[in-house]
Amino acid sequence: MKGILGRKVGMTQLFTSEGKLIPVTIVEVKPNVVTNVLTLEKNGYIATQLSLEDKKKSQIKKPEINYFKKANTTPKRFVKEIRNMSGFGLGETLDASVFDSGDVVDVTAISKGKGFAGAIKRWNQHIGPKSHGGGGGSQPIRQTGSIGDISGNRVWKGMTMPGHLGSEQVTIQNLEVVKSDAENNLLLVKGSVPGAKGAFIVIKNAKKSIQKKEEIKLVNLKEALAKNEIFEQAKKYNLELNMEMPLKEMKATLKEAIAKEAAAAAAKEEAAQEQENSKEEGDK
Missing domain, CATH: 2.40.30.10 (Translation factors)
Structure with missing residues (x-):
């Protein structure tokens, strides 16, 4: 125990x-x-x-x-x-x-x-009739029901009473x-x-159930939301990511793709600048 x-x-x-x-x-x-x-x-x-x-x-x-x-x-x-x-x-x-x-x-x-x-709230008893004579002063609808037989001459223990x-x-x-x-x-x-x-x-x-249950595998919501955001961003770079991949691996893959695109854009800009410079020299 x-x-x-x-x-x-x-x-x-x-x-x-x-x-x-x-x-x-x-x-x-x-x-x-x-x-x-x-x-x-x-x-x-x-x-x-x-x-x-x-x-x-x-x-x-x-x-x-x-x-x-x-x-x-x-x-x-x-x-x-x-x-x-x-x-x-x-x-x-x-x-x-x-x-x-x-x-x-x-x-x-x-x-x-x-x-x-x-008795209704405490013991879940039924409410009395609200029509056909019920619900008046002599028969309130939330009163306690029968508490025993007349021949017993007493109220037995265990009756469902207010309290x-x-x-x-x-x-x-x-x-x-x-x-x-x-x-x-x-x-x-x-x-x-x-x-x-x-x-x-x-x-x-547990006193009655000794058998251990199978461990419940929980989802880390923060991690799931972060993965979902990376997955959506990866579509812009035509990356094939799997949601079962570790979060660190997904971040690294996306970072690498962003770096490659930035490098390609920089190289393209540099080539365009060189072409413009050579054109200016030719005009001179």
């Missing part, structure tokens, strides 16, 4: 080499510090405690200073245990390279809070890691993940 802590940045979209559009969530994964290693002999279960982002000095309590000092680090804001994760030492630092492109992961976070919501919506822990399973960028501390995950922008999230190996 592997895991990492991060922050949700937002969503964007990428294009594959086949031209398909993929929605991805950008997760900022700053270096995680291992602040505790739990073992079966000592704690009764195996886990690794990860910590992320320094706390403000005004928020630090004295017991926290001594606790985090054991891992040679400062008190952190976000601390989570990853069960069945082992092989990492106390004080060790982890980054986005823990996961590779094609890995299947489960993402856990606190969902967006929606406040108090009715607080959101702000609860949600796990989305079997999401694919599209790209792991350790240099920029980023993970790109296919699809959406719970939480608002800036929310802390936990990324772990």
Whole structure:
């Protein structure tokens, strides 16, 4: 089992080499510090405690200073245990390279809070009839439906009632890691993940799907646009370029063609000048 802590940045979209559009969530994964290693002999279960982002000095309590000092680090804001994760030492630092492109992961976070919501928004119940007597004061169209039989003499647990919506822990399973960028501390995950922008999230190996997916080949849009521009310019010089050629090779070929044409134009101009000079000498 592997895991990492991060922050949700937002969503964007990428294009594959086949031209398909993929929605991805950008997760900022700053270096995680291992602040505790739990073992079966000592704690009764195996886990690794990860910590992320320094706390403000005004928020630090004295017991926290001594606790985090054991891992040679400062008190952190976000601390989570990853069960069945082992092989990492106390004080060790982890980054986005823990996961590779094609890995299947489960993402856990606190969902967006929606406040108090009715049964229709909260449980997707049907709106009542708006005609034939419905929609009046005695039969509002958005009221909760039946909540049980009269003979039960009570409301059974689990009835779909109005109440607080959101702000609860949600796990989305079997999401694919599209790209792991350790240099920029980023993970790109296919699809959406719970939480608002800036929310802390936990990324772990998928519990149900162990099989690694085939790596998605992405298109570099800047490079593709640059190639397209060079390809259009190459038509003026009757160059046969292939879009699969490396960008550097395409630039070099175009540069060489431009240089040749410039040299030919200069030679032509020089020949014309010499001809004009010889004509002037003949007239004299």
